[in-house]
Structure formats: C-alpha cells, structure tokens
Amino acid sequence: MKKNPFIDHPGAGMSLIVKTITRLTIGLILLFGIYIVLHGHLSPGGGFAGGVIIALSFVHLMIAFGKDAAVSKVSKNMAANLESIGALIFLCIGLLGFFGGSFFLNILGKGEHFKLFSSGTIPLSNIAIGLKVGVGLFAIFLALVILERSKKGL
C-alpha cells in the first residue's frame, strides 16, 4: 500500500488549520504553475515564472507537512535527475534546430496565433525550462532544509 504523505507524518509540520488549508490550495497552486508554463507563448509568464510557482507549491507542502511529506513526493535524487533532464531537453530543442540549418531554429510548424499548440518549439522550451527551474529551486530548498536538520543533531 502506498504511503499517504498527508496522513503518515502526524507529528511533523504545522497546525491542523494550516494543514487543511494547504491540502485545499496546494493543487490549485501547482495547477496555476503548470498553466503559466503551458501558456507562456500566449500570456505573461513562461518557463521561469511558472517553474518558480511549481517549486513554491512543493515548498508549501514541505512547510505545512514537514520534510518527509515533500521528500516522499520528490526525493533529492529525483529532483537532481529531473533538473538535469530539463536542462538536457532544452539543449536538445536547441540542437533540433540543426535539422533546419542553425542552432535554436524554430523548425516546427508555427500554427495559428492565439492557439495553445502554436509557435513551434517555444512551448516545448517553456516546458523544459519550467521543469528545470521548478525542480532546481525545490532542490536548493531541500538541501538547505537537510542542512538545518543535521545542524540540530550536532
């Protein structure tokens, strides 16, 4: 049976009120971050801004439910791997341009204006950057939290 991070760490984190509110809002925050990333070529935002919002949703989870709840969702190794994968995807999109002739050439179809699936490689780059920034910032926060824990144990 899969462990439920919202229940299995009763002692950690903040009070019941904070936990309840977090349980209601965290999905919306994550969804908003994904929306900002996906609509980067249509509305204000993009990979960097959306990635920060995605990272903040996980930071929110960690503050409200303690370190273990967040680590059970995204572990430190997984964060490091995902960050590298995001960077590699962005680089591959750049290399994809060589099929058309030059680095970072937008070779995919431009599509129709104001549609979600338009403007070629730009949404793909946004997704890669969003993954990289979100997971990277979360990894930094995780590393700092682990440092705090080990200092207490001295």
Add this chain to the structure above:
Amino acid sequence: MELHILLFFMIFAAIAALEVKDLLSSVIAVGAVGFALCLAFLILKAPDLAITQLVVEILCLIILIRATIKRDLPLIIEGRWFFNTISTLVFIAVFLFFASAALKELPGFGHPIMAVVKKYLTEGKSQTGAVNLVTAVILDFRAYDTLGEATVLFTSVIGIMAILRRPGRKKAQ
C-alpha cells in the same frame, strides 16, 4: 583605445590580485577587475550587461569583504549627524537630477531607437507564431542567451548541492 587601457588595467589588477599577500587587498583587486569589465561593457555598447556586471560585482565584493574580515568594521556615527544628513541629501539631489535628465532622453513607448528592436516588434508575431513577444524574444530570437541563463541556474544548483551534501559536511567536522 580606451578598451586597450581597460584591458591592460584588468590584466594588471588580476596579477596584483594573485601576487599580493594581504587577502583583503586581493579581494579589492578582484573588484577592480570587475568594475573595469563593467566599463568595458559600457564602451562596447552593452549597457544592460554593464548594469548586471555592476550589481553582481558589488554583491560579490560585499560578500567577499565580509568573509575576509573577522570582526565588524567600527561605524562612527556620533556627532556626525549634520554631515551625514547633508551628504545624504546632496546625493539624493544629484541622483534625482541625473535621473530626470536621463528620463527625458528615453525614447517613447513603442518607438525604439534600435533597428533590431523595431524588427522584433513588427515581425516577431509572424516569424515565431508566439503572441507573447517577450517569450518570442527570449525563446526564439535570443534563445542562445536563455540557454546561458539556464546553464547559470544549473551550475548554481550543482554548486549548492555539492556544498551541502552529507559526506562533504561530515568531513569538515
């Protein structure tokens, strides 16, 4: 010509930073290299890079000086409030004067003075298909810059993970 003077100054300051015995003098010499680089960016017509370089340089200099000095520097404020107030007011007045002069010279909104910006504004939508022009610039026209930014973030994350990893801290104890 100015660029060559700056380059020789930077090389000289870098050698001084390596050779000088005092740690604080070395840090200040590194700062001199950074500020000369900032001036070089200005001469090469890249004011945005110059501003970034200036901010990063000041930040690094403060952190490095703070790391090299053991105790806090004494700050004498008693009996000097008149001079301090007058100097603060003078600096604010000078800043406001130059800021107003600079603001008057700015081109109007939507009327860029650089030809490449005009091209972005007129052809950006049709060439990239993205209606958000900021995204069109950073991920299509200037995507190479964005790759550099992503590399900077990636390197900083690697650095933090390397410094804060468990075995590294255990060895230090």
